[in-house]
Amino acid sequence: MTARAQQSDLEMRLAEFGRRHPGIDPKDLVDVVEAIMTSADGDLSSVNLKLYAEIEQLAIYIQRAREEIASLRPDEITAEHLPVAGEELEAVIGATENATNTIMESVETIENLTDQMPREVSETVVDAVTQVYEACGFQDITGQRIKKVVTTLTQIEEKVHALLGAFGQDSQIDAARAKAEKPKTDAPLSDADLMNGPQAAEAAISQDDIDALLASFD
Amino acid sequence: MSAVDMNMPILIVDDYKTMLRIIRNLLKQLGFDNVDEATDGSMALQKLRDKSYSLVISDWNMEPMSGLQLLKEVRADGQLSNLPFVMITAESKTENVVAAKQAGVTNYIVKPFNAATLKTKLSAVIGHF
Structure with missing residues (x-):
């Protein structure tokens, strides 16, 4: 709900409150509410309320995820x-x-x-x-x-x-x-890094390529 | 007449006994009968220190000591540093070949290989036979 809509909704509610309780001035009610909000000193600010709502949604999401994962056995x-x-x-x-x-x-x-x-x-x-x-x-x-x-x-x-x-x-x-995190360094590849077994055809180089590579060192 | 000593002691190293058997048989067909076996780098290193060999043919991917580590140990050993060392491996990436060459490999054969390739590479290492 937008701020303008919230304002409109609040005004309607105050008007309705005034009709039902003609003995109470809605302005007094507004003063009381403002006093409560002020004494809460930000604990109930709109930002916090929104945050609490988000956390609640997150908790619901996690609970659903847990249930779905459990169902996957x-x-x-x-x-x-x-x-x-x-x-x-x-x-x-x-x-x-x-x-x-x-x-x-x-x-x-x-x-x-x-x-x-x-x-x-x-x-x-x-x-x-x-x-x-x-x-x-x-x-x-x-x-x-x-x-x-x-x-x-x-x-x-x-x-x-x-x-x-x-x-x-x-x-x-x-x-x-x-276990998942591998530090990225410029250090030479270790023996373990180099032991990858047979390569897929597109990743491997041929015997001729190897011979040429070896010859390039001479 | 071949100048190559066909009775030269050769050590073949592979953790797959079937591959040891294949290499041994192919070497036999090429005329080399004096062949010993090891199933990983550490066993090979021990054999190399216990007996004089003319050639090592080694796989790379072995545990606990890999072929590359064996190669480095051989090159670092004053008694073995000049020993011809041929790597026969499925490791066929450029960085593998570079790493092996930098470690001092004499030649490199990629699996799967055939008898003709083995003969060609061995001739380049020990001379024509």
């Missing part, structure tokens, strides 16, 4: 969904590693038989075996990529914990904030 997300997803991905790593080792053993067996093969056949088989060895490197690459995803899931889990803490314990908020 974040405890299930942190206790069940994320750990299960992480375990599944770890299982993928284990399964591909086992499969790769089985392939390697089989191919090694074949390679060991090349001595008994005619030279031309042997060379062809060795070439094929070499390609299998090269291809088996996929397990290392996919394993590292999956580990990155597991790490991301763990970070999400921590964020959810922090969110829960924000509606409960201040210490949890501080811990989450401290």
